[in-house]
Structure formats: C-alpha cells, structure tokens
Amino acid sequence: MNVTFPSKPRRSLFRASVSLCAVALLATSCNYGGTGIFYSLQYETKIQNVATGLPSNPWPVIGAMALMDGWYYIATGAVYAAQDNTAIGATLAWAKVTPPLVAGNTGARCVQLLTVNTTTLYAIYFVDTASIPTAEGVGEVFVGSGNGLSITWTPLTAFNTQLTAADSTAIPESIYMLGPAGSQTLFVSVLDTVGSGSQNSIGVYSLWSFNGSTATEILSNLTQPVAGGVYDLADNEYWFISGYQVYETSSPTTAPSVAANQPPVQSNESILAGIYYTQGFTPSPANQDLLVSTRDGYTFANTAPDTGTWSSNNATGALEPMTGIFDFDWNGTDITLFGSDEGYYEYDEGPSGGFTNPFSPQHPDGSTPSSDINYISATLSTNPVLGFFLDPNVSGGRLFALTEIGLWRNEVNSSGSRTWEQD
C-alpha cells in the first residue's frame, strides 16, 4: 500500500532525518591533545603562590638558580635568596640580595648565577656606571661569598681585566663551572664587539676558560654564542654547543674542536639551544647520555657521543622551539625534561634508563610516572620554560622550573602525585 504523507509531516521527517544524520556524522570520539579534560580537572588544584617577597607577575626572566649552604638563590635581574625549607609546600620567604656596590655603580642586574660548593657564588652582573647611565651596563664576573642574604660580591678581577685587555667592550653572557670534582674550571661565554675579517665589528662570540689566574680564549670568532657546556665524566671530555655544532675538548685550556660525531640536525639553521649530560639512573658509563636540543624543535641523545648513533625525534616530528634539558629520578623512573617556548616536554626513560631511536618527548599527560598532574591547568604550560633546578634534599625531590613567568615549584602532593605551584 502506498502512503502519501501531507507536506507538513514530510518536512518534519526531513528535518528530523537531517538532524540525526548530522549527529551521526559527528559522533566519533576525537581528542585534540592534552591530558584528558575531566582527568585534568579532577586533579586540578588551585595554583598557590607559595612564596613571599618575590615580584608579582609578570616576572622578568629567571636567569639561573643555585643552592648554597641551605639557601636558594635565583637570578632575575636582582638576586633573590630564600632559606631552603624542605617541608612539602613550605612558603619560601625570598628577599633581595644586595648587588655589587662598587664605587661609581648606579645599578646592577644579575643575568647568570651558579655555585660550585657551599661557600662561593659566581655571577655575571651588568653594572651601570655614571659614565654609562642608561646603557646596558658593563658585564663583569663577580664572586659572592657569605651566607643567606649576607653576600659580599667581589669582582673576579683576574678574569675581568684579562678579558677587557683583549677586548675592552667584551660582554660576558654565560658562565659554566665544569670538570671533575675538586678540579673544576670556570668557562665564560662572551660577546665580542671586535671580530676579524668579514665578522669585524658586527659582533662575534667567544669562549674563555679561567683556571684561577689565567684567562684563555679557547674559542673565538663564533657566529653564535656558546649556549651551553657540560663535562662528560665517563670520557673526561668537555662539550659545548654553538650554532648548529657540538664542540669537544679533553682539556679545559685547549681549544675545543668541532666534534666529529655531530647530531643529525635538520640544517645549518638548526640552532642548538640546550646541552645536558647525565650519568643515568644508575650512574655508569653505559648509562650515560649526552643530550642536545634545538630551536627548531628537535632533541638528540647519545650514550657514546664520540662515535655512537644519535637517537632523536627526527622521525616523529618537530616540537616547540626547545631550551634547557634536565633529568631527575621520580619514584624509580628516570624522567628527562625538555624546556620549550610553550611549556615543557618529558620523556620517561623507565627504570633502566636510555633513549629509543626515535624517541618522542611529550607534554605531561598523566599516563606515565609524570613530573606533573596539573600541568595543563598551570600557565606554566603555555609559557617559555627556560630550565630546571632540583633540590634533592626534599622528599621526592623539589623540582623548580625557571620560566619567563617566574619561578615554579613541583613537589609530591598528599596523594602521591606531583603538582606545580608558583613561587
């Protein structure tokens, strides 16, 4: 029997069918990144400000962090210090450390900071003087001695004078203290305004080493700054990065050479941004890794950097522009962290450590023994993370992230997960 519907019911059925078909086409389960919406909400905690005495947001860039004699120090223009209260969630009371007050100084900004033992800080301050009142100041290396907020800064005159004798306008930019325990050498990455040949007067970069009395320029006329350096304990070698190349030397006073076994960067435009050396979860030469990262979003790892094959994420695709690298032991798992211009990535090496080839760091997603459970809810996840610092004296390890929006702290919460709070 043929049935003819009136026009109005026909329209109704048509509309219903169209609606249902549209729904059917859309009814696929898809997710676009992240840790899981309800999952991350379930564990989201109010980001607390767990510190006093620091500037309110937005912060200037955190240059570096150090732990010396029970005190934390951070470089963020000024140097701030806070006592190392190891209680979980403790409020850290930060206060400003008096900068170098050399006669004639009108201001001083700290851009780099490190410590090598429990008594001495090394810092690069940009010092303004009456004769250069509004310029960027003159960069100098200072040595800080003392304790807590009572730090006395003394220019590292032996180095500064040798540097300025070679180039009166040379600007120290970064410092590294590398070498075997008890025999470390200070390395200083320098911006020179005196070059040679075609580089003349357009700004070139160099690397200096300082053994306590003699400053030696061991790399010169570099087109890119020395962005990092590490000491390879197993092979007794010093590694540095500049531009897209890795340099190595076995002596702190010998000019590093371009390493024969370079990481397979994408092109000569791939600027190396981070370098890190780890002895592995169970320290041994077999478990060591040399890691580098690039500004075009790639990272490389090599357990035998002189000759071995570099593992990388070349095959899995570029990540955000990368910055510093760090690794730490979380609950029996070796987790490597890769700072980037948008949050950070982590790679779970597992209990035995090591990197597969290819390997693909991911933003914390809660599916592994993650460094984080509230990553996605923290503004940390959408801002540049420049580096990390770990205080191993806190139960579970107190991890700091040095970011362009201040200092963030990561600790184990009462449920056994790690959460980020803002200092």
Added chain:
Amino acid sequence: MTCSRRGLLPVLALLSVLGGAASAQAAGGGSGKVAPQYAIGDEMFGLGAGFFLPLFYQDETGATAGTNLTFGGIAGLEWDAFLTNNVYLGAELAGNFSFSPNSQTLLLVALTPTIGYVFRFYPFEIPIFFGAGVNLSYLSPQLYVGPIAKPGVGFYWYFTSQWMLGLKAEYWWVPEIYFPGWTPGPSASRFGNFLSTSAFVVYHF
C-alpha cells in the same frame, strides 16, 4: 588528534529505530482553548536558560571523584515534532559553562536527538525524554568530541494554547573515553556526570 568510529554504530542504530517509529505515524493536529491534542506534523520549539551543576566523575574502575568545577550556566534550544499525541521526536542543542579552581572555563556543547513522552494534566504537562548524541568538551587548549546521553524531565504550564512556560531538568552523562594506544591512555578515561535545570518557554506550531 586521535579519532575512532566506535561512536558511530550506536547512533546509527538509534537513527534506524527512530526513523522506523516516525514513519509509522499518522497525520493530525490541534489547537484552541481546550486541552491541545497533537499528532504527526505538529511541532514545538523551545528555548531556555538555567543552571548547571557538576556532580562527579567516574573512572574506568567505577571509582568516583569530585568534578572540581563550580556551578555554571546553561542555555539551549530544542525543536520537536509529534509522532502521536504523547510521543515526540526532536533535537536539542545546549551549551553550558563552569569554572575550574584556576578559573579555566569548561565548555560543553551537546547536540542530541531526543525522544519524549508527555503526560498531560491540562493546563500542565510533564514530558519525560531521552537524548543521545554528540558532545564537544573544551577546556583550553583541549578539545574532546564524544558521545553524550541526556535523560530528563520537565514541568510546563500552558499560558496560552500555543505557549508553555516551565522548568526542565536534565542529567548529562558525558563519557570521555581514551582507548589503548591513544594519547592520553585509558587511565585518563572519565565519565562526567552533571545536572542542569533550565527555565524554558515553548511554542507549539
């Protein structure tokens, strides 16, 4: 991005059942000052706004946990066509918002085909209904597209022969499922449970 067609089959089955039911109906209609009578071809359109109450999450083991969300707001519109005097078929588009502890905004936008049955006590009526469809969950920068089921009940008053005003309560069951091999993994799967209450105005035509 990770996608699956697993959600397609239940919807197609629902489409088939509802389509078969629709084609079996006869024509009719009614209006006036007496209790309205409806038949196939009669339609209604409603819009409303109200409150959104997050209840709890359930994980894949059945364990429940709080949502960590504030009270929120909801707005929606619906269109329905009567199949008989008491049974209707339609669709609802509704969106809601609520806030996380760090003031992030969770947005849920659901499009659900709906089937309902109306109990009438003129000038009042109580519809019970069930909707199932697709839901977009958004918590910046995450987006999840998945299924949703929404049973509900309403209470309406005819203030003219064509206009009704009333309240509607709906239970939002929002699975967010991650299968093995997806990012994140199955341990991040949750079933969201929410309740909405809305004031609705409905026009019959």
